[in-house]
Amino acid sequence: MRRTGSAVGWPVRWTERLQPGWRRALAVSALVLAGSATVAGAASQNGIVRPGHEPARPSVALGRELYDANCASCHGIGGEGVGRPRPGAGDLAGAGPSLEGVGAMAADFYLRTGFMPLANIHAEPSAQRVLFTPKEVRALTELVASLGPGPGVPHPEGRAGNLAEGFRLFTEDCAGCHQSLARGGFVTGARVPPLQGVPATEIAEAVRIGPYLMPRFSARQISAAQLDSIVRYVLWTNHPNNAGGWSIGNLGPIPEGLVAWLAAVVLAVTCLAVSRRLRA
């Protein structure tokens, strides 16, 4: 699983797929716009509170300590949720859904992606650098699983899936938000993340959970076999068949138009080169 260290989170992970030239241009623009994002993101980096002495193995007890220090202000002491924002730890106003019955799957997903803990309850959860250690994540997952019976962590078989069926299902159910090649997109009210670099387990978890504004697809709607196919397709989008050469982002006509204009400008310069006079 590849994670970046920047506070700008998942867009930077997406840019690792780009060519260096595009990446540089993006970095410059991102610098201009990322000021407040950096400040906001920085808050989450500092937000983890750990017990002074951690046991070597994960346990529900460790999970309980971590939960009380980092999650209870939004999710409630017993995981019952906080309906309306109320002052919690520090000057953060906390509010969050109930965790009773969400199971190990939800905790595993939100913690491994860095969606949680969320610094600003009004912000869209997005992939951040994970500050909990894997042991702490296990501990918290066990704790949340103990809050009520719920789904466990899924184990999709990407290789068992059928690529053509996965493409068809992805186009029908997912491409509207995530774009046909899982390059991400926009739905009113939220940015939809690209799925390159997302491991199979997280893909399956997201489908079953429906995090944030994403629909929740249960096994009745998308069977385990169909989920395997979808996972296989999403993993395939890490290296799609770019038979035509440099894919310029797999985004379609926008980068194509930019390249066409670049070519037109190059040809205009060629006019300069073949003719004699530059100035009118």
Added chain:
Amino acid sequence: MKLRQWLIALSALAYARRRRRREQPGPQPDGSHHRARLSRSPGDGRLVPPVPADRRAEHLVAVLLVVAALFAAGFVVVYAELEPSTLTNQLLGVCIAGSLACVAAALAVLARRLVVTEELEEDYPEPDPQAQDEVAELVREGAGGITRRRLLVGAAATAGGALGLAGLTPLLSLGPLWDTTPLQATPWHRGRRLVDTGGAPLRAADIEEETFYAAFAEGAEPDEIASLLVLVRMSPSALRLPPGRADWAPEGILAYSRICTHAGCAIELYRKPRFPALEPKPALVCPCHYSTFDPATGATVIFGPAGRPLPQLPLLIDASGYLAAAGNFSERVGPGWWGVREEPS
């Protein structure tokens, strides 16, 4: 005497300074342009000034052309030897582009070093008022035999118009000239079941909250856009449907036309809040121009350019638990046109 000599000298000087190579002499005194002969250089009588030999340039051009030939040969070799693949495509492109670029370079060298670039002058073509007058007079006199001009012009216009229309008439077979019934077509009637993408009928119990489904009319053509639905289930207490639709959503299952009422794209986005207290309410969104529809209130437009809500299909759950239509849509489906707000049949 001295003054005259000075005058001659000055005028000769002025004439000499003003003289340039002229391509086309101006119009003859009588206004006509006779066989324009190309002007020649006064010294050696040449049409085109000579250019000193530039062997290096000539060799360069030759080399470039040979390289172009090699690239072109490379194209043929790659085509013959390699199977279709990304690499093959790239090599073919580089070979042919390399060949063309070398030819371009050879021509550029030729243009700069092997041919003379003369700067010549000539007059812009002037309008020829005499010719214009003569044409007008020709037409006027030639057509002078026609005395009943308005009658004939009117008759000609009628004939031309009728002939033109007759010529265009076979195009009517392209399609109905004024037929809006396909725009009002609907496969839905009371009792027609809903099926999924695979053709299997949908049970009400299979429709869950917090997700969305594609549904079609059972037995309809897959291309019939009025058959295409998007299905969601919401808690019945959350619904605020327009008056008269109280029983259109059994158990809170809502069916809306999948075709956006703005420009006709498929509604393939659904957002649902994981934590309703802080997150936006459920909405169906179109990916083309982001028209956003609120399913709880009859798919009214809450963002974006669509001008009217998505048509809703009333549902019923039949005795076996399958979903079926309880009637036709609330409005005509698809993008707006003149009669789209008329009562659907």
Added chain:
Amino acid sequence: MSDRIQDPVRFIDERTGAAPALRKALRYLFPDHWSFLLGEIALYAFLVLVLTGTYLALFFEPSVGKTVYHGPYAPLDGTQMSEAYRSVVEISLTYKAGLLIRQTHHWAADVFIAAIVIHLMRVFFTGAYRRPRELTWLIGLALLFTSLLEGYLGYSLVDDLLSGIGLAIGYGVLLSVPIIGGPLGVLLFGSAFPGKGVLESRMYIAHVFLIPALLAMLIGAHLALVAARHHTQFRRDRRHTDRRLVGIPLFPAQAPRSLALLFAVMAVLFLLGGLVQINPIWQWGPFEPWLATNGAQPDWYLGWLIGALRLMPSFDVVVGHYTLIPNPFWGGVAFPLFVLGVLATFPWLERLLTRDVRAHNVLDRPREAPTRTAFGVAFLSWIFLIFAFGASDRLYVLFGVSYETLLDVFRFAIWVVPAVLFVLVRLLCRELGHTDRIERERDCAEREAGQAGAAAGAPGRVESRA
């Protein structure tokens, strides 16, 4: 040597009478400035389009009949699709030079229209559309808008998901024409969207035959008119006047230059076709009317329309039960027609406002016509900002500025920015023009002072090789 050239010339002239015309044509004068070659980029791109398009037409199957794909591309294996789509997937992935030629064709289309726009800007900002060249200007506009349609039809023939969504929007825009839109859509599509497949054969014959023939005729007329009135020229020195053209003859100087540009255009287009992927339709999948994808965009030259469609606030103009003006009309029909109208009537509008009715063969430098330049920049920026908004969902994904915020900002900016630019550019042109005038007067004075003291100089010489 002269016999080897003389004999064929005699042969041709005895049978065609072409020698006098050739004599004139070979010495046709081109103005000596690189910007006059910009239109040729478009011309040569058109040539590439015709050549590559002919190849593609030999392999393309213009039918929407259903078939099932079984081929090397795994994500489509066993998928039902139209014959048209399958044939393009095969051209792309199965035939050896197929993808190269298909991509070159598509790049050529994008570059063709970009070159037309650059050429149009040169013509506009130098005032070359003025009398006696208004007809040439109108034909040029007809070429531009016909090319937009031709490109749209071309990529819609493939019946992939992306272009199918574009066709649905085209259908929606067609329906939005007041009163007649509904029946017009049914007439063109053969039925309600997607229309039973007749659309495919109509688009095919239009794209492959009717419109290219029209484009070829328009290009011929355009070039003939340019040659008949001769090119315009910049005023580089006193010799360049409205009556006297100074330039470089077609033969032997200009021809190799134009030919070099021809080969350069072809080289660039084939290089792009080989190295940079464009329109990878196998990745989108076949079109079905119940499917869509996020971020669906038309080719760049229709981006101004999607921007306009997205910017419009939500309203239909309704009269009783009847929908007089559905929403897409404003962005999809009124906006492009307005732009076309402004551009087409501009020569006469300018004549009306400046009262300048005489013929012009000498061009203005942009700074010499401050109001025209300012108007052009403002008008272009208006169109460009609308066009830029069309990509704002991608801008949101890239840079994090919310779409809703961008919508509000752009709705404001598309009016304010052009107004500001108009004022600023006009000021700038006037300043530059003022500086120029002072310099010119100083040069004039210096020259006169020099001439008064000069001895008899050498007579004027023909300039040879630069």
